[in-house]
Amino acid sequence: MKYRLQIIKTNIINTFQHETAYFAENWSNLLSTISYTLVLLLFLNVLYSNIKEFAGYNKDQMMFLVFIGQLGFFTGWGLFAENNYFLNEDIQTGKFDFILIKPVPSLFFVTFRWFPIVSMLRDSVPVILIIYFSVNWSALTFVASNIAWGIFIFICGQILWHAVRFLLVLPAFWFGNAKAVSSIAYALSETHNIPLEGYTQNLRILFTTVVPIIILAEVSGSVMLGKSNGPIMALWALLVTIAFIFIINVVWKYALRNYTSASS
Numbered sequence: 001m002k003y004r005l006q007i008i009k010t011n012i013i014n015t016f017q018h019e020t021a022y023f024a025e026n027w028s029n030l031l032s033t034i035s036y037t038l039v040l041l042l043f044l045n046v047l048y049s050n051i052k053e054f055a056g057y058n059k060d061q062m063m064f065l066v067f068i069g070q071l072g073f074f075t076g077w078g079l080f081a082e083n084n085y086f087l088n089e090d091i092q093t094g095k096f097d098f099i100l101i102k103p104v105p106s107l108f109f110v111t112f113r114w115f116p117i118v119s120m121l122r123d124s125v126p127v128i129l130i131i132y133f134s135v136n137w138s139a140l141t142f143v144a145s146n147i148a149w150g151i152f153i154f155i156c157g158q159i160l161w162h163a164v165r166f167l168l169v170l171p172a173f174w175f176g177n178a179k180a181v182s183s184i185a186y187a188l189s190e191t192h193n194i195p196l197e198g199y200t201q202n203l204r205i206l207f208t209t210v211v212p213i214i215i216l217a218e219v220s221g222s223v224m225l226g227k228s229n230g231p232i233m234a235l236w237a238l239l240v241t242i243a244f245i246f247i248i249n250v251v252w253k254y255a256l257r258n259y260t261s262a263s264s
Contacts, residue, residue, distance in 0.1 A: 055198030078120030149230030157216025
């Protein structure tokens with residue numbers, strides 16, 4: 001554990017040095033995210049000017065769900081998206097060989113080698129603040145236990161959201177490039193703003209088991225708002241998370257065997 005924490009510390013320092021050296025790079029991302037957020041908020045205002053509820057959510061509850069969804073999105077993409085991109089690039093160019101000869105656990109290293117804290121804060125803080133101040137918090141009722149269960153589910157959902165995206169990158173070990181396959185994650189991220197109660201029963205099962213992408217925002221948000229049973233949902237999220245961690249480790253080992261065979 002101490003060795004892994006040292007790896008994380010080193011990677012955070014390296015990432016920070018790189019980002020501050022090119023601080024003016026990609027400021028267009030901030031404009032893009034703000035524009036998307038403003039359009040989303042405009043859509044919700046137009047929607048709720050014509051209806052009172054959507055899937056059992058009034059405007060204030062829906063705004064809260066958007067807040068949770070965007071918080072989860074920026075956290076997940078900030079911590080893991082570029083790591084997945086680098087993994088695909090390394091496999092495609094052959095640089096992955098150098099990772100394998102490093103005296104580090106390969107799966108742990110490729111998962112936590114890049115921590116773009118500066119760019120993540122740059123892109124997320126303005127957007128999160130805009131959404132935060134758009135929520136009418138006084139109109140919402142929260143229970144401490146629901147918030148606690150919801151936070152636990154949110155953490156499990158973050159791990160699962162990363163697991164899904166990571167598995168979409170692994171075909172690169174067989175095909176040399178998985179950019180097209182991994183781009184599916186962008187489309188899947190749009191589900192974060194749809195209430196859990198808006199899905200059919202079959203879709204709920206699909207998106208909380210086979211492709212567990214709605215646990216992050218929809219399930220955690222529903223629990224925090226008291227619409228779903230916290231302990232049951234938390235237990236389910238935990239079991240699915242354990243299952244996907246196991247799946248990633250098994251598939252990773254299989255992918256490494258395929259890569260080394262191809263290299264030889």
